[in-house]
Amino acid sequence: MTATRSNNGKESEPAARPGPIFRFLTSVRLAIVVLSLIAATSVLGSVIKQGGTEEEYLALYPEKTYHFIKLFGLDDAYHSPWFYFLLGVFVLNLVLCTLQRIRRLARERGAGKKSVPDVKALAAGGSGFTVPADSREEIFRRL
Incomplete structure (x- = not known):
């Protein structure tokens, strides 16, 4: 790691560069992928009957399909852990992107001051x- 000298002769650390995880979490590509997955699961949640009994699902779908629906929580898609995970990743992405943008604007505005x-x-x-x-x-x- 290199250090730079400031005007008063003391060593200071250079500005920290965002790591690969931060860049990934603030990427537009991640936001598009997560929004697409949320949209796809919303479609599945609208097509598949929500909150039905086992008999209702077996009347509508073959047994293997019913087990698939139960395995992935598609019978209650909007309350499943993976749906909450997708929402959490999207919120994290949105908050980090917003903070990064505010920080960049503040830095640009501060640099432009005379x-x-x-x-x-x-x-x-x-x-x-x-x-x-x-x-x-x-x-x-x-x-």
Whole structure:
């Protein structure tokens, strides 16, 4: 790991780069896959009778299909652990993407700010805007 020297001579760590797990959890590809799986399971939950008895399922489906439905919890798809898992992964993806975007916007906005001496130098040079001489002192006072 390399260290960088700051202006005051002390060593500081370089900005941490997101790891592969974080990049995976914040990827748009993951969001699309998870949303597709949620949509597919929602279709299955709409097509397959929910909350039926064993007799109702055996009347509608062959025995092997019934066992498949029970094995994967498709008889109560919206309350199954794997459906909650998909929802949790989607929420995690959404929250992490939002936080990453907010952090990036804050960093960009902070980098674009001018310090007071820079603004004073621009104003004194007449760069970007002009103001009457009497209000120039008022502007400097407010800065």
